[in-house]
Amino acid sequence: MKLVRYLVYCLSETGANVFDYRGLSVVALVTSALSMLCVGLFFLIYVNIHGVVQSLEEDITMNLYLDENLSADKMLELERVILSYPEVGNVRFISSRDAIEAYLKRYPTEKDLMESFGNQALPASFVVGLAPTHRTVEGVGSVAKKIEGVSGVSEIQYGQEWIQTLWWSTQLLMLIGLVVGVTLTLASIAIVANTIRLTLFNRKHDIGILRMLGATEAFIRGPFLLEGVTLGALSGGGALILLKIIFESFIYRVGDGFMQGHSIVFLPPPTLAGVVVCGALLGFVGALLSLKQTRKVWA
Amino acid sequence: MKLVRYLVYCLSETGANVFDYRGLSVVALVTSALSMLCVGLFFLIYVNIHGVVQSLEEDITMNLYLDENLSADKMLELERVILSYPEVGNVRFISSRDAIEAYLKRYPTEKDLMESFGNQALPASFVVGLAPTHRTVEGVGSVAKKIEGVSGVSEIQYGQEWIQTLWWSTQLLMLIGLVVGVTLTLASIAIVANTIRLTLFNRKHDIGILRMLGATEAFIRGPFLLEGVTLGALSGGGALILLKIIFESFIYRVGDGFMQGHSIVFLPPPTLAGVVVCGALLGFVGALLSLKQTRKVWA
Amino acid sequence: MIKLFHVYKQYDTKLVLSDVTLLVEKGDICCIVGPNGAGKSTLLKLMFCQKKPDRGQILINNQNVTHMSQKAISAVRQRMGFVFEDYRLMLRKTVLQNVALALTIAGTPLKQGRQNIDRVLAALGLEHKKHDIASTLAAGEQQRVCIARAVVSDPLVLLADEPTGILDSAAAIEVFDLLRGMSMRGTTVVLATQNQDVADRFPQHRVMLNHGRVTEQ
Amino acid sequence: MIKLFHVYKQYDTKLVLSDVTLLVEKGDICCIVGPNGAGKSTLLKLMFCQKKPDRGQILINNQNVTHMSQKAISAVRQRMGFVFEDYRLMLRKTVLQNVALALTIAGTPLKQGRQNIDRVLAALGLEHKKHDIASTLAAGEQQRVCIARAVVSDPLVLLADEPTGILDSAAAIEVFDLLRGMSMRGTTVVLATQNQDVADRFPQHRVMLNHGRVTEQ
């Protein structure tokens, strides 16, 4: 009963604060929604590129070219050794002849050249598929390192270059996203904190009265915290709406070219809820920061 | 006399405002100095790259390769025509033989090849230097277009590709600089405006008294405008100091490699003064914005 | 019940209260009289835990409030009413909201609260101003709202600093009657004033304060 | 000199002043008496151009102030002094700074200003508080500083709303003497009070106000 009355009080106070300083509140809402939008945009891009990377990673295989003149026994043993690694999912043998046939299918004009080299024109190889748990850019690197030392293997190929590029790109993207995210998150907090501080300064006299009436710190702070949470959550929601609009009207069309048939997705529903909750949390933190001075100033 | 007294009043009020809310003032100073620093950094990079671009532009020449078997008369006439363009500064003739000699000096091993082609291995050409007023990326393009139609000229070469790249890079840099500059300038204004608004809200009661004592709007606003100007100018100055520190300790060392011998310069002194003045102006605008509401609220 | 033992209060070098010892029984009305700057408001602020004494002890309802946490002070204040020169009304709120706030904070049940509000506003002649915004009231009306807010939660202790200074004689008499009624119901009342006429109305317990010293009791 | 012709002031449906006609000669002391809520403060605020009348005309020193620009109002106010219930002191500043501010705004020459300050503070018994921060003063002392600020620039017109409500009798007498001295030197004084005793001290020109109407002049 007492709690209900307090909640009613908090709601009406917050409403009055927001209404009395509606200009300020709107500015705060818009600016912090825009910062959150930037973070969301980055997140959206990240989620989508991450999807592509993952599907590309699933196709990662490794070619092990074998020493010339390796005996059949040795080859079988090698296959068994490779299969024993936990990172390896499957191994397919490609004989020198298979390799040449595949090559000639692709480049039929080079038949003469191939024939002049004889049967050993191309070396035999194993195509190694990775276990599902290791189908990542890091995974293939670590397996390659293990197999390198095994005798009978002359060369390992697994598209180091584009895998490295992919790896660095995602790392870079994550880094930039992190920096941008942290900066703009701090900016949002600062914006909310400043807004609350303004209403707080305006309620200085009223806060003094509350304290004289025996209101506890928690009682006094409630409406301001609620205001912060409301502003934050509304900013988060606003950012999501803006994000959806941009997504529908812009990214969705532009992006398709880049995505190699991989369809672009919006943020998943739990993430959407998460953004709003995070917004509320940011607002809460902002309000807390600005409230730190109440006790000091108006004791 | 009256003015002196008013100035003393403004100074003491501003001092009191800044002192009473020193935490706030410091935060405002630091954040707006940082935004201005970003703008300054961009400006610095722009100034330097612009310098390199200018010196590169001065070296821009154009090679006009001539039709084979053009008679000496025709060549002379062509030279006269080209020199008649106002954009052209000088023309140097390089005969087919000169060209081959120059080529062989660079690649001595290809002597046999050259000899097998005979005297006409490389075409004769004019090297066209541009008039000082047209030594720009756009200038060379327009001249090339004019000469293209002239008979006797088989081909024009002026490094279209790198010139285009250079052109686009500077354009892009200018665009990004503009966007970043405008955004952060607005941010600085907002920061100062918000700070002044906070002190203003705190002086509400005092402003009411001032108005009752017969103070004019100008009188009341003076200290707040001064506060804005001071904050802005200090932010500008702070940004410059930070910029200088970064310049000395970081850019100066890193940049030298990129700059192709062109020495890196700091912003010129008039620009330095300009930054501080601009800072003051931003602060002034910020203060004006936050003062717009005084009349409305405390009439 | 309020007890002060040898209380001193000093600002910088200026001694504002010196060796004040005072006992106000439950249900008593104590009138502190003295000229401007005598230290009356300071004394009331000490009782309200708004300032701390430099020396001496203060007991409110058998609780020593001299060294108390902020939280405990809040709890004590919820059982006290005050009419001070500063800490007046919330000017953006209505009379009702201002008065009801005291009840919300004190946690008085809603029903009893509503009855109290109506009774107190009637006693102070403010019924018809119930829904007016505080800032639109005349100064004397605002002062009466402050008094209403102080008494509405039936506090154990009521501290009133010059409550009738700007009230006309009719309103002042209403206020005095209200204070007497409250003391009859057991509230301990401390009243500070510079006005001899006001003091003369409460001859039972009168304390003369001058330059921070109790000169007559 | 102040003239009001058939002045009306209304808030929403509530008529606060109705058909007030009043003439206060230069150097006159006019005492407006009436209970709380009679409209005294509203009347003074109209004279001070802080509110506009709904009907009627107001002349201050032969200037019609009924429809004036903000700038012109500022100029008029520089020649007026006020003691109002709100718009009290700048609490962060010293007594001297508060009083001197009025002189700075009115543009009084520095030398004369200094003399005025010393004279006025002495007359109100505030010399020793000259460099105290306003917030540390007792309520009555603050009120006297307000009065000092109002009279220091030798205004043509002085409006005082309940200036002695919280002052002790000695201080009140000082204030009354000050007001009489000013009126002798040509200042037109309008004083509003609910207190009959105060009104009795200014019998020359007394205006009874009740429910917004002048009942006796």
Ligand SMILES: Nc1ncnc2c1ncn2[C@@H]1O[C@H](COP(=O)(O)OP(=O)(O)OP(=O)(O)O)[C@@H](O)[C@H]1O
């Ligand atoms: N915070 C403070 N710092 C310094 N001096 C103070 C402070 N508060 C009060 N004083 C001084 O203490 C003295 C007593 O002040 P107090 O407000 O208690 O007087 P009072 O009896 O209430 O007077 P009044 O009738 O005018 O209200 C005054 O001289 C005042 O200047």
Ligand SMILES: Nc1ncnc2c1ncn2[C@@H]1O[C@H](COP(=O)(O)OP(=O)(O)OP(=O)(O)O)[C@@H](O)[C@H]1O
């Ligand atoms: N802004 C306003 N809006 C609505 N009503 C108002 C406003 N200002 C004043 N009033 C009403 O006008 C009436 C007269 O107010 P005023 O302040 O002039 O009275 P007063 O004679 O000064 O009383 P007091 O002696 O208490 O100061 C009051 O009833 C008040 O409620």
Ligand SMILES: [Mg+2]
């Ligand atoms: Mg007092």
Ligand SMILES: [Mg+2]
């Ligand atoms: Mg009044």
